[in-house]
Amino acid sequence: MKWRLTARFLLSILSIVVIVIFVNTAIFIGLMVYQQFNKFNDATADTEEIFVREFQQYIDVNSGQSSVRKEGLQQLHQRNAWIQLLDANGQVIDAYFAPENALSHYAPIDLIQVYKYEEYEAGTTVYVGSKDNISYLIGIKGSGVSRLVVHLSAASILQLIGKYGLLIVIADLLVATLVGWLFGRTLTKPLYAMIERIQHLKNHKHMPIKVPKGLYRPVFENLSEVSSELAAHEQERKRLEMMREEWISNVSHDMKTPLASIRGYAELLNERGLSLNEQTEYAQIIEKQSLHMQDLLDDLNLTMRLRHQQLPLTLTEVNIVQFMREIVIDTLNTPPYEQANIDFDATADVIVHSIDEHFMRRAVVNFLYNAILHNPPDVCVHVLVDANTITIADNGHGISAEDLTHIFERYYRGTNTEQKQGTGLGTAIARDIIEAHGGTVSITSEEQKGTTVTIQLHKVSEK
Template sequence: MKWKITARYLISVLSIVFIVIFVNTFILIGMLFYQQTRGIDEVSSDSGETFTREFNKYFSLENGQPVVSDEGLEALHAFGGWLQILDKNGQVLSSALAPNNVPTHYSPIELVHKYKYMDDEFNTYFIGEFESYSYLIAVPNSKEERAVFMVDAESILSYATKSLIAIIIVDLLIAMLVGLLFSTVLTKPVSYLIDRISQLKTRNFSVQETKRPGIYKPVFANLNDVSKTLQTHEEERLKLENMRDEWISNVSHDLKTPLASIQGYAELLRDLDVSQIERLEYAEVIERQSIYMKDLLDDFNLTMRLRNQDMPLTLQETRLESFVREIVIDLLNDPQFGKYEISFTSASPDLKWNIDRHLMKRAILNFVYNALIHNDETVAVTIRVTADSISIEDNGKGIAERDLEQIFERYYRGTNTENIRGTGLGMAISRDIVEAHDGSVSLSSKVGIGTAVEIRLSE
């Protein structure tokens, strides 16, 4: 995979270089062609050659001799040159604006020499023709210089072709070298990225540190964050699967006993020899077991909804002191718990929380029920409202340290809860209710001293 990416990158770089060379060559040839066909006349419209060719319009013949008009003399003066008119033998017939030391006769070789090269006074010569006469226009210190080249077209074409091929080869080699270096830097992290994504696909969520990530550093950082998140979700998923399996197992187990009782007593009711009193007793057992099964299923449904955050809360601003006091009064008025020592204290009469009164009452009652039914009748339970929490404390048996971490697990019963009836979901439900309010529950206990539960809600 790494070499495939590198090869594709190199091909892309070489393609770009080849296209650039081709386009540049095409533009260069086009510019040269344009200059040859149109560019010289346009660029050189004010050159000495053009001025000299067009200067013959200022000539006229008088008595068979060429004469320059006044307009021509002004143009010649403005151009900064001087003029000599020659006959067909090279003899100077007349001059205009010429220095005194210029020749009065020119041989053909002298004319060729002066046309091709400057003279010692740095005059540049241009030659024109009018009728059967010739004329020289010389420009001192002209900005134009004449250069003579001897060109072998075939040699130039061959040399240009070889040079172009050499340039293309060298450019492609340089591009390949540079592309290889850059591709090593750029594609190596990409290869790591592909490997990391493949690992995530195979559910390998381990966090890995990449050396020299280069410009992909933020991508690797985000991948590590994704790995952490997926790892957390994976752990949560496994935990939920274990809980689900445990729930199914425990619910099946807890339902078997009441179902067996219901089935057994239902079979006894069919016995014609059973007295009316026994029938009532059997019916009472069936009813009690049915109520237990209903409570178990209700608790199971509630804890599932709380766990999946599918339980809408009806929040009301509630003064905790009066709210908790009413719960304590109801407990004391309940014949089942009236014999217990239950007390209430408040250090914050104005403390208010936004709570679902029905669910929070159930959570508090579950904590109190656990304190009462898991201890002797001599246990004393104290419910307190402090400045920022509600606490339920007892002086009962306490909970072994090995049981503390699992006390909120569904269906978990500690080592001191033998033969205690209940669905086993009370503590888990209470914890989930508090957490649904964005709160937290902390529990501390010592064997032989007692247990304390503290409820806090975030502000």
């Protein structure tokens, strides 16, 4: 994969180089044609050549004598130019503004020499014109026009291209290959590392990596974050799976115990010779174990409905003070909790909330029973209703910091409880019921000092 990416990158670089060479060649040829075309179109423009050719209108030729008119002299002066008039033999017969080193007689070779090269002052271009049998030379200083004489041969051009063109192309390709390879390593190395990182994620390998600097830094940072999140989710999944298996094991054990009792006492009931009292006792035990199993199944059903947010609430306006007072009274009237020490207090006589009495009672009773069951018999429980909060506080054993972090998790059973008859779902169910009402619940605790449960409800009405 690594070399395949590098090869593709090199191929793209070489393709670009070849295309650029052809494009540059086409542009160069096009510019040359365009330049020649413009030169051809500029034949009618006001150039120095046109000025020299049209200057004959200012030359008068009479009986072999020639002279330049005043207008012509003004034109020469404006263009910083000079003129020499020659007869048919090349002899200078008249001159205006000519330099001191100008020739007085021009042979044909002299005319060619002066026309092609700068033979006089630097920056002076000489032009040749004629009228009748009179020839004239006009030199213009500082015109900005220079003549470049190039000797070219078609055969020599083709020979040069044939000799060096292939070498130039090969050199260009080698340079492009070298540069492309260097840049390809820089670009494909992080891509290979990125692909390798993704393969590690696919194989559930969440090892930390060093984030490189440069263009791909955000990509590697995002991959590191994804890896961390996946590692955390995987650990959470394993933990929940382990807790679920442990919970299933506990529930299976809890189901087996009442089932064994029911089966055993049912077999005893089938025996003859049992007294009426024994039959009644066995039937009561079977009923008790059946009710325990029913509660267990109800908890399973309720926790699944809460998990999928399918709990139907029947909300009514309830005086939460009276509601909590009745729960405390009912608890004290229950035989196992008749000796419990529960204090109740409220900041107002009437505090109205919109709640589902059945489910809210289930949640509050869970926290209240936990405060009594998981503490010594002399524990003191204080219940306070204040505006939009319900507080249940005790001075019992407290909860360890480790257990407190898992207190609301399903399938979790604390280490400080000796009560094994529960399903491990009560606290989680209570929390979900309160949240279904739009409220929140929090638990604070310190070992050997007690636990406080705070239930936060919606805004209330006080009277």
